Amino acid sequence: MTEPLLSATGLSKRFPNGVAAVDDVSLSLRRGEILGLVGESGSGKSTTAKMVLRLLRPDAGQVVFAGHDLTRATGAQLRRLRARLQLVPQSPQTSLNPRLTVGEAIAFNLRAHGWRRSAIQARVADMLDRVGVPPADAGRYPHEMSGGQVQRVALARALATDPELIVCDEAVSALDKSIQAQVLNLLAELQRETGVAILFISHDLAVVEHIADRVAVMYLGRVVEEGDTHQIWTAPNDPYTRELLSSIPPIR
Ligand SMILES: Nc1ncnc2c1ncn2[C@@H]1O[C@H](COP(=O)(O)OP(=O)(O)OP(=O)(O)O)[C@@H](O)[C@H]1O
Ligand SMILES: [Mg+2]
Incomplete structure (x- = not known):
């Protein structure tokens, strides 16, 4: 086994207001892989993303990217690594x-x-x-x-x-369905061309199913289920994942 491109272990974050936004989350991505991170609003997806990108310091845990410990990287080292690890933010108005x-x-x-x-x-x-x-x-x-x-x-x-990794945090969520599909297809095409790995975050499991190789499902700050996209889509084990799936409107 080659070492993963990104390996986040035991990430936790509690905000000063007492909210335990992320609680002991571990994720890993291989080179060129698309990992979907799904969960309802407030489940801790963006907080996890910010810790992965070192935009936010975790209270506990470690992020290793391409063999570098991001949690300990400083100044110049962090700037160099950031070119290899980029963010695609949510809304067209603020991105x-x-x-x-x-x-x-x-x-x-x-x-x-x-x-x-x-x-x-x-x-x-x-x-x-x-x-x-x-x-x-x-x-x-x-x-x-x-x-x-x-x-x-x-x-x-x-x-x-x-970059070797991009983090897309709800990058298509604000778009109309038809435009969403176009941008997703473009993303998949660019992934194939460049070989970039993608941490693809969305509250919408249907969107993630379209693009991800593997999916991690978050609920109340924890990863409750993780696995092959097709397996989770067709036969979820966790009751929360089943609920997320049943809340998806039928495809028209
Ligand atoms: N800076 C902050 N200060 C205090 N609480 C925060 C802060 N950022 C997030 N939270 C809280 O942490 C929890 C997780 O938030 P987060 O933004 O990570 O969720 P999310 O899964 O990305 O949600 P969404 O789908 O709405 O984007 C929520 O309860 C949120 O209110
Ligand atoms: Mg978010």
Whole structure:
């Protein structure tokens, strides 16, 4: 067995208000794998994601990414690792800085990770092209684009630094169903092209089923079930997973 790309063990986080948001959660991802993380609102998915990305310090537990202990990484080391581990946030309204054009948003991420000025413009155009946004739209602001286009740009920005892992936190949840399917298909296609591993977070098990190889189900801060997507989709063991599944409206 090769070592996993990401291995999070025993992560816990209690907020000052006393909420135990995450309680002893362990997750691991192999290179190129898509792991779905599902659970209802407030079950601790985003808090887990933030600890994985070291945007939030865990009270307990450890995150090892590509052999590096992220929980102990400092300054320069952490900055270098961040190029290899990127976030695609939730909403089209907040995933991009409204004051930057979409081209500038991608360029900003590249500059932050040491790309040379001379190489940035071509990379921005290439990334926009790969997510199906005309490179000529690089000068547009997020509010001048549709929600689906903004999420395509958010994907382009995250993938621009050639990361080994991206964390998509409800990255398609705010989109209409038909646009959601388009962006999911794009994500799957980009995954195949780049070999990036994805931690794909959603409250919607139907969305996760569409894309993930494996699924972990969270309930009240804990992982209650984990396994192959097809197995969990067709024969869940945990009563909470069964309830999540039964709450999914039939496909029209
Ligand atoms: N900064 C914070 N301070 C206090 N409590 C917080 C904070 N962030 C999250 N929580 C609480 O921790 C719990 C888990 O929140 P989290 O955002 O991780 O859930 P989630 O599964 O991502 O939910 P959603 O599907 O709504 O995004 C919730 O009870 C939430 O209210
Ligand atoms: Mg969340």
